[in-house]
Amino acid sequence: MEKTNTIITIGREFGSAGREIGYKVAKDFGIKLYDKEMLGRAAKESGICEELFEAHDEKPTNSFLYSLVMDTYSLGYSGGNYTDMPINHKVFLAQFDAIKKIADEGPCILVGRCADYALEEYDNVLSVFIHAKMEARIRRIARIYDLTDAKAKDLIQKTDKKRSSYYNYYTNKRWSDAESYDICLDSSVLGIEGTAEAIKQLVAIKENGGDRKL
Known part of the structure; x- marks a missing residue:
């Protein structure tokens, strides 16, 4: 089993096999993968019921500006003490805290x-x-969910739109833009195994210090 000290974050288009690829890399490195598990962890540590995390999971909200959220976060509303914030912000920040705690482990x-x-x-x-x-x-997606091609395409577009809106709302970056990530990989070119292998190689390069001349 290979070893790593790296935390790998995976953003993914719906239907790109991102989670399956993540599981392959996790298995080879002998590390845990967190997907929906992040929600359970955040719920447990914040005392907010898990159903609320499920309801807001990677779904956008347009009621408040992003800057308002992060201003509130930077003022020290952490560790479950979110007082009078809107519930979607409480949920996001509890998840934010849980992600950091998971990473620290x-x-x-x-x-x-x-x-x-x-x-x-x-x-x-x-x-x-x-x-x-x-x-x-x-x-x-048509195969996994037993859908027609038209319905599969519709589900893909709707899911990607939600993920994109959520990411763009809560971060200062753009979902799926190359400059928002260290690397973007096309699983329809590399295949599931090939994409997993590419991620492992990239981790090895990063851990070896990359090109120190940069």
């Missing part, structure tokens, strides 16, 4: 939920975005 893989943004101060993070050609994603 050691190497792991965190899927979605703005984990790359939550951990941007950490040196030992590799942020990855996995995308794929629409035809490949339609085939995968």
